[in-house]
Amino acid sequence: MRIGVFICKCGTNIAATVDTEAVARKALEYPDVVYATDYMYTCSEPGQDEIQQAIEEHDLQGVVVAACSPRMHEVTFRRAVEKAGLNRYMFEQANIREHCSWISKDTEANTRKAIDLVRMSVEKLRFNHPLFSSQVPINKRVLVIGGGISGIQAALDCAEGGLDVVMVERESTIGGKMAKLDKTFPTIDCSACILGPKMVDVAQHENIHLYAYSEIESVSGYMGNFKVDIRKKATYVDWDACTGCGLCTEKCPAKKSFDGFNEGLDTTTAINISFPQAIPKRAKIDPKYCWYLTKEKCKICQKICPVDAIRFDMKDETVVEEVGAIIVATGFDLVDHSVYGEYGGGHYPDVITGLQFERLVSASGPYEGHIIRPSDGKEPKNIVFIACVGSRDPSIGRPYCSGICCMYIAKQAILARDHIPDSNCYVFYIDIRAPGKNYEEFVRRAQEDYGVQYIRGRVGKIYPQGEHLIVQGIDTLLGIQVEVEADLVVLATGVAASVGAKELAEKLRISYDEYGFYMESHPKLRPVETNTAGVFLAGVCQGPKDIPASVAQGSAAAAKTQILFSRDTIETDPQIAKVNERMCIGCGKCIDVCPFGSIQWKTLRDGSQKAEVLDTVCQGCGLCNATCPPKAIQLQHCTDDQILAEIEVLCAGERHG
């Protein structure tokens, strides 16, 4: 083989602590290496040109580039060598930046390590052989998981583009958290008025099929061809018959049911419709509270239903959908503030969460938009807002900023002053984070036009005294202790990953961070993609963000889906595992360990059982190879012989050096 080696200086990123010229000189001594050089930016256009020229001039059959991580530019260089007529897999990249120049300032040691890394890559390349992809058709349907604003936007954009969309929503209505909000910052426009039409669009769009009150059971397959099992949870109401008239909810005697939509501020009936604008507007029975389902007596809803839609014998049902891409928009939940004993640990009825305040002030909420205290129904005169509850607090394991709370408490304080003009509003804050368009001005308006008193400092304690709550805090600007006799305390509860986010991630085979937010493929350059091809992210499931950002990301995910679907077929990755049937002993261990279910049994003509890899499902992770006792299953791009050859030269180098 004729091999060319290209050492990148990466400006000073590599050259500052690695003698790239020496590395190139040394590379010329290796077997099969006929050309070696260093260059300022190998990934740049002239850099790639140089590789292509060298391939032609020196008749190269394989190329090693020593530069950054292959995660950064492997694709770039593969494309470059392919353009020059080589097979794209006759290329190896040695990482002498992240693995070498960036970790130490010792030029001599770094250079030595870079030499070793290049030596190993050359040795691996010597065992490379051309690999070829095949083409598989794409199923141009998309699954959107989550029916919040981000999922709605993604679904509508995909549907408008002509794609078939399957939307799965865990709750009985779409709308997500935004449906619970009263107004939105910084324009104070009515949340329901801007969200409502979009929800209706989802229901009416002929390209969208909505599974509400359903959850993802399992996902198999791969980009272009996923198979998804969806569990439709029992609603005990035949939704094909139900018209959403609501007669049943008026007569249901089980009136003490938990009202999730109103954040527990109110109770509802066992058979209920979440809110008047619910999509789909269908009734469901909460089996935990229904008298018939718990005590076998009642059946009033069945008697009263004009269309005979009640089905007490309904069971969960699983349906299978086949899609080519998946957009995950599962949103968030609030941090549980009961961990803060100093704020009452959730025991004071007049210490409420930000979302509870939204329901309080919403015209469709339990008090029809009148701000009153949950405990006694009196109108509060002194309202205290506390920022960063469950955000920026390493002591409860949440060091991150939730990003939206500064803004929503400014909005809520404005609304409170609007609804009760003679009220006093106090905001305890650490810093004000208002980096969005018109956000800083909005906070200023709260302070200056609405007279909301901002106190920089934390609240140390809240305790009840008579009818009031005493809020003890500190004003760090004045350096004094502050005590407010409050009637209502609103905690700016932070953003936490959605309940069940990790379980879903495992079904989708995507990764999540330590807080349960899904990991994007690259924090800057691939914010919508995941590391599982064909699975995209939208909204807060990826990390805290506000409505405009969630909507933008929903559209971005839809665009990524459209890009994927703009082709009729996708190329399979040939960097996968393959079974040598003559060596396979048919033990089946590879089948047991494969995380992707990509290995199956194959019966040969003599009746013997062998393992067989499904090309399109295999992700090339190599667990099967590590498990296979006779090593009959090999990764095509990283064979045992290649790894052994790398180790061999590395150890030999150490002995001589």
Place this chain on the structure above:
Amino acid sequence: MEDKTKTLQREFLKVFEKLEVVLGWEPGYDSLHATPSFIRQAKDLNKLVWNPLCSQNLCTYLVKTLNASVRKDDKKIGICVKGCDSRSLVALIQEKFITRETFYIVGIPCEGTVDWRRLMRIEPSLKDVQKVDIQGNELEVETAQKTYRFPLQQVLEQRCLHCRYPNPIIYDCLIGEPITPHIGDDQAYGDIEKIEQYSLPDRLKFWEKELDRCIRCYACRNACPLCVCRDSCIAETRTPKWLSQRCDLKEKFFYHMIHAIHLAGRCTECGECERVCPMEIPVTLIKKKLNQIVKDLLDYEAGIDPQKQPPLLTFDPGEKGI
């Protein structure tokens, strides 16, 4: 009480028409050896014996020789198992090489088997042996001339001295009464702990000395009931080329590490590898060490529960312990 050999023959005779073959032991080439026996005709059943010389783990033949997973008719395979052998049988069932229904298992609670090499070292003149039996804490060897008695500790195989499972885990028919193990669970890894007291350089020296004696005959591999790669063993393949055929310490070391790693979480500690080693290298110790690690990390012992999935042969993203 009836002789266990007689009971064994009688039990197999009762069901013989349903069996294709019976795996047991018969007298070997001299009076201190038993040898595996494959009986296909009822008249040969009287060859079968059971005594403390019946060392071989007959499960070794199931995958490699009999290809027991492929059955032509519904006839079963009859097999005799000691406690340790039964664990190998369970492990093979767990790994789906064989199915439980294919077997008629005669289990024999075992007091231990004799290491003839140790015996001959104590009494080199031993010959014309007529009967070998365990009586209490002693091995009784009857020759034409006299009866010898040896303390069990001095003549049993190493594996038997640390045996925690003298009673078969699964069986269709049990010969004799279950017995109490010689040692408790807490002493299970006593032999490893002894070596771990050495300093690291001393430990390396110990293993270099031991493994340098290896002649790469692969007897340890061939006798292992769970070494199932047959002709594809990577000790001998050219692609991938893990090992060269050179007989130096590095390659020997590497070979034994591969053997041990392939048995991590699978080895049932039957000790066959060590018993058959012509150079008497304590190779079981390496496998036991890995078993100890698997037990500590994953709370798993191979060959105990036929229903359980071996932890290293599964994919669990929520894996605890690692």
